[in-house]
Amino acid sequence: MTKTNNIQSILSRILIYTLLIISAIYFLLPLFVMIITSLKDIDEIKNGNLLSLPKEITFAPWIEAWSEARIGSETSGIKPFFINSIIMTVPAVLISSIIGAFNGYVFSKWRFKGSEVFFSLLLFGCFIPFQVILLPMSQTMGYLGLSGSVGGLIFVHVVYGIAFTTLFFRNFYVSIPNELINAARIDGAGFFRIFFKILLPVSLPIFMVCIIWQMTQIWNEFLFGIIFSDADTQPVTVALNNLVNATSTVKKYNVDMAATLIAVAPTLLAYIISGKYFVKGLMAGAVK
Amino acid sequence: MKSLIIKDLYKKYGDVEVLKGINISLQAGEFLVLVGPSGCGKSTLLSTIAGLEDIYKGSISLGEVDITNLSPKDRGLAMVFQSYALYPSMTVRENIEFGLKISKYSKQEIETRIANSASILHIEDLLDRKPSQLSGGQRQRIAIARSISREPDMYLFDEPLSNLDAKLRVKMRAEIKKLHKRVKKTIVYVTHDQIEAMTLADKIAIMNKGVIQQFDSPINMYENPCNLFTAGFIGSPSMNFIEVVINKENDKLFINLKNSNGDDNIIYVGNDFENLDNYIGKKVIVGIRPEHIQNAFRDSSLKDKLQNVEATIEIQELIGSDVFLHITLNDTEIISRVSPNGAKDDGESISLHVWTKKILFFDIDSEQRIR
Numbered sequence: 117m118t119k120t121n122n123i124q125s126i127l128s129r130i131l132i133y134t135l136l137i138i139s140a141i142y143f144l145l146p147l148f149v150m151i152i153t154s155l156k157d158i159d160e161i162k163n164g165n166l167l168s169l170p171k172e173i174t175f176a177p178w179i180e181a182w183s184e185a186r187i188g189s190e191t192s193g194i195k196p197f198f199i200n201s202i203i204m205t206v207p208a209v210l211i212s213s214i215i216g217a218f219n220g221y222v223f224s225k226w227r228f229k230g231s232e233v234f235f236s237l238l239l240f241g242c243f244i245p246f247q248v249i250l251l252p253m254s255q256t257m258g259y260l261g262l263s264g265s266v267g268g269l270i271f272v273h274v275v276y277g278i279a280f281t282t283l284f285f286r287n288f289y290v291s292i293p294n295e296l297i298n299a300a301r302i303d304g305a306g307f308f309r310i311f312f313k314i315l316l317p318v319s320l321p322i323f324m325v326c327i328i329w330q331m332t333q334i335w336n337e338f339l340f341g342i343i344f345s346d347a348d349t350q351p352v353t354v355a356l357n358n359l360v361n362a363t364s365t366v367k368k369y370n371v372d373m374a375a376t377l378i379a380v381a382p383t384l385l386a387y388i389i390s391g392k393y394f395v396k397g398l399m400a401g402a403v404k
Numbered sequence: 405m406k407s408l409i410i411k412d413l414y415k416k417y418g419d420v421e422v423l424k425g426i427n428i429s430l431q432a433g434e435f436l437v438l439v440g441p442s443g444c445g446k447s448t449l450l451s452t453i454a455g456l457e458d459i460y461k462g463s464i465s466l467g468e469v470d471i472t473n474l475s476p477k478d479r480g481l482a483m484v485f486q487s488y489a490l491y492p493s494m495t496v497r498e499n500i501e502f503g504l505k506i507s508k509y510s511k512q513e514i515e516t517r518i519a520n521s522a523s524i525l526h527i528e529d530l531l532d533r534k535p536s537q538l539s540g541g542q543r544q545r546i547a548i549a550r551s552i553s554r555e556p557d558m559y560l561f562d563e564p565l566s567n568l569d570a571k572l573r574v575k576m577r578a579e580i581k582k583l584h585k586r587v588k589k590t591i592v593y594v595t596h597d598q599i600e601a602m603t604l605a606d607k608i609a610i611m612n613k614g615v616i617q618q619f620d621s622p623i624n625m626y627e628n629p630c631n632l633f634t635a636g637f638i639g640s641p642s643m644n645f646i647e648v649v650i651n652k653e654n655d656k657l658f659i660n661l662k663n664s665n666g667d668d669n670i671i672y673v674g675n676d677f678e679n680l681d682n683y684i685g686k687k688v689i690v691g692i693r694p695e696h697i698q699n700a701f702r703d704s705s706l707k708d709k710l711q712n713v714e715a716t717i718e719i720q721e722l723i724g725s726d727v728f729l730h731i732t733l734n735d736t737e738i739i740s741r742v743s744p745n746g747a748k749d750d751g752e753s754i755s756l757h758v759w760t761k762k763i764l765f766f767d768i769d770s771e772q773r774i775r
Contacts, residue, residue, distance in 0.1 A: 293487050293489065295485040295486070295487050295489040295562075296487075296489045296491065296492075298451075298454070298456050298476075298483070298485070298489065299483065299485060299489035299491075300491070300502070301456060301475075301476045301477070302454060302455075302456075302476045302477060302481070302482065302483050302503070303477065303502050303503030303506060303554075304476075304477035304503055304506040304507055305502070305503075305506060309506070313491075313502070314491055314493075317492075317493030317494075318492050318493050
């Protein structure tokens with residue numbers, strides 16, 4: 117009895133691991149190909165095997181992608197656009213997270229008449245497709261004088277982000293007992309002091325969720341990037357597209373790969389550094 | 405020391421009335437326990453006293469001051485919560501300081517108050533720890549110390565012991581009682597545990613469905629419940645309720661408690677009732693506490709006040725000091741609390757005594773006591 121059980125459990129173990137290893141290979145293989153391709157020179161790519169390791173490692177494609185490649189009319193590499201993306205993403209992420217935290221605080225701890233309706237309407241924002249708002253948004257940005265600027269991109273990403281960040285923070289704060297708020301009220305703390313002294317200090321996990329989520333969304337976003345920007349304010353995603361899709365020059369696969377890796381590096385790093393907070397934060401409030 | 409007076413307090417959530425005309429008058433330094441089943445409004449009442457919830461109408465005053473419309477912090481009270489409500493990101497010391505700093509006390513004053521409250525609850529060693537590093541009992545001590553440090557006119561406790569295990573609960577219960585003796589402040593304490601209510605209170609208010617059923621001292625609550633609800637709520641095991649018909653023969657009122665064999669047990673009920681005569685031939689409910697129907701009353705002077713009841717033991721539960729016998733009278737299963745000496749087996753018949761004077765009568769419709 118125990119023997120057959122034992123064999124069964126070993127067999128299922130083997131099955132599970134086989135499946136996991138196959139999936140891991142499946143997902144990691146493209147990354148592997150990208151990395152080795154970016155380290156080969158162009159002749160080796162043309163003559164060699166896609167999966168073979170580079171005979172001689174060269175960083176020239178990375179340098180070219182970063183600062184020399186022709187994008188649009190300039191030969192600046194993706195560096196200036198990478199910087200554009202940083203200038204756009206950092207404020208957009210921070211502003212939308214802070215507003216979300218504040219909204220979530222009000223919706224969970226200071227409910228007012230109609231606050232549930234208000235919250236539901238706000239959530240609606242999560243489901244509005246980007247294409248729908250392109251025209252009204254460009255008009256609005258025209259009124260505000262933000263057309264074609266990084267500021268305009270920050271604005272649109274903050275507006276879109278608030279729906280998600282509010283949802284995250286509200287669900288997180290709902291799991292914090294109201295007694296805590298009541299205790300602070302009896303201690304004499306007001307609306308802002310309770311937020312800053314009691315709730316914010318325990319909000320690190322959900323801030324991490326918001327930052328990762330928003331950063332991934334905003335950094336990788338393409339549609340707003342291409343429509344609401346000028347040639348010199350394009351984010352890195354648009355620049356990458358222009359580089360890879362350029363038809364005038366010879367295809368340089370190694371430079372394309374290097375540029376792509378540079379463009380995805382920040383989001384990848386964010387996941388690796390704070391992934392454990394992400395899982396923790398998403399689970400918070402879901403269990404209880 | 406300040407007295408608490410609540411007049412005609414109403415509280416509504418939308419159209420639902422959750423408190424329907426609460427009147428309480430508590431003398432300075434008294435310990436009031438609000439007790440009742442969940443959803444009876446006791447916690448809501450406490451929140452309105454604290455100012456955490458708005459009221460619909462009515463007034464609350466503490467001492468000479470009408471606090472009905474004051475903000476929570478200006479009411480001069482401190483509250484201890486069921487979940488302790490310690491600020492998780494702060495150390496114990498910071499938790500206690502938080503309110504004091506907001507009230508802008510001097511550094512020296514704050515230090516003195518922390519030292520003082522910490523020594524009362526023996527938590528000096530814990531001051532630099534975070535709440536997450538403390539056990540439930542320790543957290544509750546911190547919460548109480550925090551409330552003491554405010555030096556309030558009145559303390560509010562919202563089920564402070566229900567998150568603790570049974571043993572610790574008994575210990576903390578005694579500590580709260582000692583604390584009351586020491587600070588001599590007015591206390592309002594909410595619990596659903598009637599033993600906590602009986603042991604701690606100077607006055608008990610039993611609540612049900614947003615109404616105070618009875619407001620009385622613990623002993624009166626036990627001996628003289630005013631209706632079926634309070635009679636059934638206080639006491640463990642709770643009072644036995646049996647439907648009977650009031651009869652009269654030769655100018656003597658009597659009831660019949662038939663046992664499971666169909667044998668009659670005639671009990672004469674005495675003549676100290678004003679209104680029982682009105683119920684002759686009608687059904688009423690009698691209430692008998694388990695200890696008033698038993699086999700060995702210790703007090704021998706009761707001898708001629710007892711009457712016999714023959715019954716059959718269905719099952720018995722030994723709890724050590726007593727045995728609970730389950731017997732059936734008038735088709736109702738009741739509990740009799742007997743001494744473990746001279747135990748009998750299940751299924752055997754037993755001769756019990758009823759302390760006649762302790763039998764209570766209730767109207768079957770209005771559920772009010774018949775006196």
